[in-house]
Amino acid sequence: MNITKTLDKGEARRQRWRARSRYWKDSFILWRRNRLMVVGTGIIVFLLLVAAFAPLLATHDPYEQILSDRLQPPSRQHYFGTDSLGRDIYSRVVFGSRVTLTIAFLVAAISTPLGLVIGVLAGYFGKALDEILMRLSDVFLAFPKLILAIAFAAALGPGVENAIVAIAIANWPSYARLARAETLTVRSNDYIQVIRSMGASNLRIMVGHITPMCMSSIIVRLSLDMGTIILTAAGLGFLGLGAQPPVPEWGLMVSDGRQFLVDQWWVSTLPGIAILIVVMGFNLMGDGIRDILDPHQRQS
């Protein structure tokens, strides 16, 4: 252990800032080197833009039914053709990006903090609390995630909100486990002892010091999971448990088009391709983030 020099606050702050910016600079270099990661990020940015500018990009009202125009093939009026109720598929796919993003981010927003809090608490306080929380998460982890999500969605009833809750419930245990593992590692660090002896409260330690240390592995995990979350949501939509008509959710659209697959392939296929592209984007980005944050890589 080094003898800590007494730095004045300003100097300390400058040093921290320099270290951080070097971190970011290295990250950026690694990011650029990894071409697939760039592609992945590009896809996600594209998705965000589409979702943001959906009303401008869409050509029709995604809910408008023109029954006499149903099942038209792709054409100049309808880029992706129409579905079984005469709705323009292109516009529905465009607006569907909003649904997809909403689901993905809400699931992340619920399950990550939940998992983080539980994991940190378990790791920090240990003993009985740890046992209980970890047993609880083990019970959840005893199931494949999709099945757990289906179970909760079936119990809660169909609908986007319920689907989000169901998927979030299926996801939090992995984050809890990660957070707990990191907490255990960090908890025994000397500087934590130092801070505690200086009078910092448990809360301060957990929030200010331990949680940030968990973030990188959680972010990696989350970015790798995003693709799966979207696929699960699409799977629920396909089974009829997720978004309900007339919401333009991509999985639901694939399911609706199932009976027309042979002759009106566009109804199922095009939303399916949208799912594919977006999930690929997240997976590539996740892979890349993992490579960047992985200390082995950084050394090279």
Next chain:
Amino acid sequence: MARYILRRLVTLIITLLGIMVVTFFISLVVPMDPLASIAGPQAPQETVERLRVLYGFDQPIYVQFGRYMNRLLHGDLGTSFQTGRPVLEDILQYFPATIELATLALIVSIIVGIPLGVLSAVYRNSPIDHFSRVLSLIGVSMPVFWLGLVLLLIFYFKLGWFPEPGRLDIMLMEPQRVTGLLIIDSIFAFDWEVFWDALKHMALPATVLGLYGLAGIARIVRSSMLDVLSQEYIKTARIKGLNEFLVLTRHALRNALVPAVTVIGLTYGGLLEGSVLTETIFAWPGLGRYLATAFLTLDLNAVVGGTMLVALTFSLANLTVDLIYALLNPKITLAEP
């Protein structure tokens, strides 16, 4: 070690009990009538009331709960409302089909995944690497239900290379049941027609499911090959003038496969997930489809039975993998759950 296993088993038992209790209470909360699967929309009101009494649904909750737990703890999983048969019978009937499919899918994943991973590692950061990474990722990024439909359309309908969805041709009878796995049973019965037919029927769904597990295996093989290839003894082997192919396979791959084993185990568990949607598309009479239908129709006895089996399989698979990993890598402490 023994303590670790014991702890995991205890968790498993708690999980199974938890499933039973939770499902029962869900059945109370969810606004559905278990009778509705027995008495459809056309049945007159009196019949419905009478059946309600006959099945004991008019009893107070604690009586129903008591009966329910009593029944379950005696191993009676109840009768499925969809099939009208005991759930246990259903499960024994459908589980082997899923195992068969998952195993073949795993073989597909391995056969394609390992070479992909190796290629990726050897030609790192080149177009080949990118190509194979994208290829393996596609399997994981595609909605399984969509892929199944598309493959059916192309390979069954347009090209006719593979037969219709289902497990066996309609004209063929299943051979004498020994294991429930058609491939094995038909060999025992020397029934080659059934053997080939079953294999042909499995081809498409196994491919779809296999693509699902591909990415994980390819990725792990890639990263562990990268690790291994940078080791000293590889350089030594090369300097010694060994054939590159031999270097890669006999030396590098063999060692790289060690961590891959654990991923393979996990993939098997993950295939259970994928089977839910795949079996639905391919009309495969397996546990996945049974479970999906049970959830969608809120057939609670089937839900309990099927979910318990899935939890059991999944947990055992994970436990096995963890143990193998710990055995291979004694540095890992088993203190972590």
Next chain:
Amino acid sequence: MMKKLIFGAAVMLVLFGLGFILEADAAERKDVLVIGMATSDIISLDTAKAFEFSGVGIDAQIYDRLLDFPAGQFDKPELSLAESYEVSPDGKTWTFHLRQGVKFHSGNPLTADDVVYSFQRVVILKDQPSFILTQFGITPDSVKAVDKYTVQVTLDKKYAGGIFFACLAAGVSSIVDSQVVKQHVQKTDKYPDGDMGLTWLARNSAGSGPFILRQWEKGDRVILDANPNHFKYPPKVKRVVIKEIVEATSRRLQVEKGDIDIAWEMFPDQIKELKNNKDLRIESSPATMICYVGMNVTKGPLKDNRVRTAIRHGIDYNGIINNIMGGAARPINTFIPEGFAGYENTVYYREDLEKARQLLADAGYADGFEISMDHGDQTPFPEIGQALQNSLARIGIKVKLNKLISAQLWPKYRAQQHELILARWGPDYVDPHTNAQPFADYKAKQLCWRNAYYNDETSQLIEDAGQEMDNDKRIGLYQKANKIIQTEGPYALLYQPMYEHAVRSNIGNVYAAPTFDLWKLYPITKE
């Protein structure tokens, strides 16, 4: 090691390729008729219990009844196991003389005891379809074997002959082989004194019909073997396999490839494309089902008949019929479907937005209102639901759709907790009474009651009809009730669908029927 792997893979590939050469014997398929259907609704094949469309349909091939509908005849049954009959002067006692020399699949001869046992089981077990017999006041003691070939049935009142016969020709009235069934009686926890064969008959058969049940794999297939010794209708094919194919797309793919011979119940969009296929033809028949919107008259705005009539005028019937149903449906304004005596095509309401808006304004809802509609998850209900949502939005009614699975939909309906519901009704037996009673008589505790429409006038009309011996008068009573129901009742009838099936051109004598249980498979030929 790598070399071994590659070698192994090569061997597998070669063997795999060989497998393609070994095809299933084509000659065998010639005598087997393969039908693709969605039969997952079957819960039991016991005729005293079976009440689902598919279960009843399969039973119709395996069992005979006193009266029955021969292939292609859908309005009146002919005498089948009964050779002749008489009725007592007070109209309460019916005597049937059985055909002699009829044998069950087991070889046992048909006697009056079998008929008595069959009816007694239905009444004692009191399962879903039992009301079809018990509604006439039949009890275990009121069925008697007078001698070896004569059966007497005593009812509690006199009833219209048409109704009684239609019920005797229904699946629940099938005659089972009592000796075989008695051998398989079990004691179960629900029936501690013996279940009269309920458990065994769920998956086995003891009948005398044109086909014998060989195997029923739930969710997979049903195999029926021909009974060449049938007294009247030995089948033309040796075996029928009914293959479970839930996906309509899959049925379509398989019938086009010839993997199945008949694809039952195709949807309009697929029919359109199949019309171009030279190897297939489309057979259709009007299904005697009615698709309707039920309105719970206790809920808010629905209390007012003006609102209900406004809804009836606000729906885009043609849009639904032409576009969603692809023209394979007809509008209908009577609860008696086409194909039954008493059907009339009087129009009581058509799409008329002006009138609808006026009526709403009169009722005080000029600005519209919000309401929920429940519907099932099977095609085409979700689509129709959305189309209805769209339709009613035009007159200011905002519909919130609830897609429910059967296990939630029907209980909610029975508990009268719905507001609007999209549903379908099919006949239980072949007589207009089977629809009139549920739609118009609330005391029967069926559809009318579920929608809380307690109208004593229509109820009385239906009760009177049930006893009316003069058929023409009876029909008149139904039509009178219909007028009231259509103008003041709780329904908006949407359409009567057509069943359309895809049949390969080498299959003949299909005689597509309005329901599966009227569809007799014995005359079908396969070249």
